[in-house]
Amino acid sequence: MARNFCCEILPEIMKRWSMRALSPEPLPHYDITAICEAARYAPSCFNEQPWRFMAATSPTDIERLRSFLAPKNRRWADVAPVLLLILAKKTFARNGKPNRWSSFDTGTAWGYLTLEAWRRGIVAHGMGGFDAEKARSELKIPDDHDIIAMAALGYPGDPAKLAEEFRESEKPGERRPLPDTLLSPDHFMR
């Protein structure tokens, strides 16, 4: 596998990757707002915009969100100047019915967010390794909100300061070839 691209695409898509070496340098409030603004423009089913981002930027809020992270994630993400908890509202505001596309739409918004962050020289690194139930109970997150992921945001840091266990994988992730993703409609019928 390789990170080779067969055609020209948006440079942010081509270049973005999830660094773990982050700098503790605070992020300008304007950039944090702009990154979330990019997510705001993502398409969603019935334009419901089911995504919600709980952003921790103050020491107290960061400490609170940090406490949900899996120990392995804390070993690199503890320095991040911004942590996000990403939620998806599971029901349509328009009629209260289940919105089965809420995770799909929230993932789209997350993708937009990562690209705008990258454009601004900021890394947005998603994390599934955290205690969602602890987050739900401590933050009193209602049942009609799925807890999707967390994310660490920060400027790229010094890879030499990363814990040894992360050094080898500190590079852009590889991708499987496009034909493995782009399936013909009879793929599963064969």
Ligand SMILES: Cc1cc2nc3c(=O)[nH]c(=O)nc-3n(C[C@H](O)[C@H](O)[C@H](O)COP(=O)(O)O)c2cc1C
């Ligand atoms: C939903 C989600 C959960 C992830 N969970 C973790 C995690 O818990 N810890 C971690 O270090 N990286 C995590 N990642 C980062 C992925 O490992 C990374 O995006 C993937 O390997 C592709 O690499 P790239 O983003 O550098 O292209 C997560 C990413 C996503 C989108």
